[in-house]
Amino acid sequence: MKSFQETQLAFAKHLRAPDLYPAPAEIEDRRMGIYRELIYNNIENFIANVFPVTRSLLTDEHWHLLVRDFIHKHQCQTPYFLEISEEFLQYLMQERGLCDGDPAFLLELAHYEWIELALDVSEADIPPASAFPIELLMSRPQVSPLVVCLHYQYPVHKISPTYRPATSEPTQLVVYRNRDDKVCFMAANPMTLRLLYLLQNNNKATLGDQLKLIASELQHRQPALLFDEAQRLINELFTLDVISHFE
Numbered sequence: 342m343k344s345f346q347e348t349q350l351a352f353a354k355h356l357r358a359p360d361l362y363p364a365p366a367e368i369e370d371r372r373m374g375i376y377r378e379l380i381y382n383n384i385e386n387f388i389a390n391v392f393p394v395t396r397s398l399l400t401d402e403h404w405h406l407l408v409r410d411f412i413h414k415h416q417c418q419t420p421y422f423l424e425i426s427e428e429f430l431q432y433l434m435q436e437r438g439l440c441d442g443d444p445a446f447l448l449e450l451a452h453y454e455w456i457e458l459a460l461d462v463s464e465a466d467i468p469p470a471s472a473f474p475i476e477l478l479m480s481r482p483q484v485s486p487l488v489v490c491l492h493y494q495y496p497v498h499k500i501s502p503t504y505r506p507a508t509s510e511p512t513q514l515v516v517y518r519n520r521d522d523k524v525c526f527m528a529a530n531p532m533t534l535r536l537l538y539l540l541q542n543n544n545k546a547t548l549g550d551q552l553k554l555i556a557s558e559l560q561h562r563q564p565a566l567l568f569d570e571a572q573r574l575i576n577e578l579f580t581l582d583v584i585s586h587f588e
Contacts, residue, residue, distance in 0.1 A: 478549035
C-alpha cells in the first residue's frame, strides 16, 4: 500500500501534467477531474486576465499548450495567487524563451503587460506634492517610486490583434501610476530616459548638474537649448506625477 507522501506526490504530478502522469489508482477519476479543472482553469484564467493582449494574439491551441507547459515545468517560489503572473513571466523569459510559432515580440509584450499589473498592485506611495520651484535648475526633482523606464526592441504599447509589427522598432517607454491610481504610459526619447535615470540614481544632485552631465555626454553645442527643453519636460513630468516633488 502506498504511503501518504507517495499518494500526495502522484496526485500533484497528475494535476501538473495529466497527459503524462496517471492519477492515483485509489482516487475516483470523477473527483480527480474536479481538481484538474479547478487547478488549470483558475491558473489559466488569472494569467489570461493579466496578459490579455498576449492571449488575443495566440490560437487557443498555442495558448493552452503554453499554460500547460508552465504548470508542468515551472517550480513556483511563492504561495500567493497574485504573484502567479510574475512566475509566468519568469518561466517565459528564463526557462522557455521563444519557440517555433511564437511572435518575435512575445517576451517583450508579456513583460510590458506584467509591468502594468506590478505598478497597479504596488503598495508604494507617491510622496506629497510640493510647489513648482522658481529656481528650477537649483532644485532636486524627485521621481515617483511608481515609475519604470523601459527599453524594448518592439513597440509593445501599440501591439493588438489588428497590429503586429513585422520588424523591430526600438521603443522607449515611461510607465507610471499617477495620484489617481491610474497606470499610464508615455513614449519617450533617449534623453528623457537618461534624465529620469540620473534623477532616480542620484537624487541629491541639482537639475542643473544633471543637465550639465547630459550636455557633456551628448557633446551638445548649445547647452542653453538643452536646458530650456529639459525644463519644459520637467514641468510636463511633474504634471503627470512622474516627478512627485522637489527638494
